[in-house]
Amino acid sequence: MRRALSWTVVVLTALVLQSTLFSQVTLAGVKPELVYLVTVVLAFLEGPASGAVAGFAGGMAQDFLLNQPKGITALTLTLVGYAVGTIRQYIVTPSPLLPVVLVGGATVVGVMFYGVVAFLLGVAVGTSFLIKVALLAGVYNAVLTPILFPVLRRVAESSRARKVFRW
Amino acid sequence: MALYRRARSTRLLVITLVVASLLTITVDYRGGHGGPFEIAGRATQTVVGALQGAVSKVIHPVSAFFSGLGHIGSLSSRNKHLQAEIQRLQQQHAHDVSLERVNTELQALLKLQSSLGQNGVAASVIGQSVGNFEWTITIGRGSSGGIKVHDPVVSGDGLVGHVVEVTPTSAVVQLIIDPDSAVAARLSSSGETGLIVGERNQDLQMQLVRPDARVFPSEQVVTAGYQGGLYPAEIVIGTVSHVYQQNGGLTKIVAIRPAVDFSSLETVLVLTGPKR
Secondary structure (H helix, E strand, C coil): CCHHHHHHHHHHHHHHHHHCHHHHHHEECCCHHHHHHCCCHHHHHHHHHHHHHHHHHHHHHHHHHCCCCCHHHHHHHHHHHHHHHHHHHCCCCCCCHHHHHHHHHHHHHHHHHHHHHHCCCCCHHHHHHHHCCCCHHHHHHHHHHHHHHHHHHHHHHHCCCCCCCCC | HHHHHHHHHHHHHHHHHHHHHHEEEEEEEHHCCCCCCCCHHHHHHHHHHHHHHHHHHHHHHHHHHHHHHCCCCHHHHHHHHHHHHHHHHHHHHCCCCHHHHHHHHHHHHHHHHHHHEEEEEEEEEEECCCCCCCCCEEECCHHHHCCCCEEEEEEECCCCEEEECCCCCCCEEEEEECCEEEEEEECCCCEEEEEEECCCCCCEEEEEEEECCCCCCCCCECCCCCCCCCCCCCEEEEEEEEEEECCCCEEEEEEEECCCCHHCCCEEEEEEECCC
């Protein structure tokens, strides 16, 4: 319960920041995709099941703020959360760069996937514009990861259920 | 064994969530506007709109600084561009006295019309779209201020867009640069009409213009204001920046530089209906 509450606050903060601060501070006109970042970091820390649920909930919240067919971000982020959580289990490296690479890569792939599904549903998404947005959002998210990752890890650790130590 | 079972239940969970997303997409797509998700959407918008209002007050000086930084590169090139523009305009000035007269007349007419014709609600911009694929702004007034869906929105410079969603205290405005936006428009000198479609961060495109229409550089484009249309007539949209000549084309495409600077909108006027 407490966990759901703290992640709700995180997602809401991400959405508000993205539509106020980061809509002014853009990278060549492209905003970061903070909900993608939150989903990937959560999947990275907590595994595929939590990643999928967080992606679904965060994606749905973002969808309801967009004036586009609802559910596409939820679909995208469910898959992103599950994929990142699964891939994470097979990577053993102590490198602190791993979250940065995962966030950047997953954002590029996720935004491309979003764009393709939106295009299939009749949203006007130009191909070159989609590629530009996917790459720049990926870069922007990767740059923000070193700043936001410690914050998100703290939220994850403080809200994680104690003593549950399963293998 | 336990690991295996957990992996299986995770997979089941993911499949459930994917199916739920697909259902949402289908139901929303089929339902269109006024579908069952409208209420949930409005609830989310209400909560986030309230937060945006609070945050944008605090953040505004910060973001103004950063957006100023971001524009330094474009400012110097803009400077050069403007210098060249001044020279060109000085040469042209003699030729366009008559054009200018028409223009000022139209402007005066426009001012008269907008000051007399419509009731307006002024609102401040409190946020922009969360997504990278749509161009909307959130404003700090809503249905309690008399704003309705489809109300036209203008600023001091010209046409901004129209309202696509309202909550009691905030409203979402689709900008005319959104690729889904279409505005019936008229070239001010010849009176030729066309449809202006958003092209994201580039100039607007005026489509469906008659191929033999005469288009002058930098002439003003205003809303056509058809009976029953979304926008009232004679609101400035922008100026002609380029004409694409298509050989053998059935229509002509005209690029329009919008009169409004959408990156620095702060206050807008929502037109809520004709004055009685």
